[in-house]
């Protein structure tokens with residue numbers, strides 16, 4: 001996929017193979033969307049939630065930003081594209097699941113861990129600092145671990161920071177307490193093609209066993 005012309009050909013392919021072949025399904029989407037799940041994912045081109053989770057148009061309400069972060073309620077007061085989308089999903093669409101999808105080799109988390117690599121990029125600096133509490137999680141390590149292990153620990157920690165931040169909004173925490181909204185933390189290892197899910201019981205991300 002190296003030029004714009006290929007994107008147009010890609011759309012032609014979508015129209016012929018999906019849109020025109022599944023008319024009934026796409027007609028049902030004309031009237032309204034009714035997704036049950038919202039995914040907060042990274043902008044990274046290798047981590048497309050709909051593709052990874054094999055979803056159709058209408059299945060997922062997707063928010064993408066650098067490092068898949070959710071700002072805490074203490075940052076409220078300025079316009080926020082992320083929070084506007086989450087508010088719409090939770091209050092208007094009544095979605096039932098919010099998934100935070102982190103991933104390996106994340107450039108945003110790399111910038112958080114090595115701020116000198118983004119020293120002239122103030123928007124990125126300000127944004128990835130939302131995940132700064134994930135740096136505290138590195139103190140659980142001895143310090144002798146290789147860099148990729150430390151990065152992974154921080155990437156997983158950033159997912160948990162976003163999960164905590166979601167709960168800082170009363171209109172989210174109330175629904176979670178009522179049981180009408182569930183929060184999930186996933187981590188995609190893009191080198192191995194493996195998906196991990198956070199287990200509150202074991203306080204760790206566990207590899208998901210896939211059938212077949």
Ligand SMILES: [Zn+2]
Nearest residue numbers: 042044106107
């Ligand atoms: Zn990323």
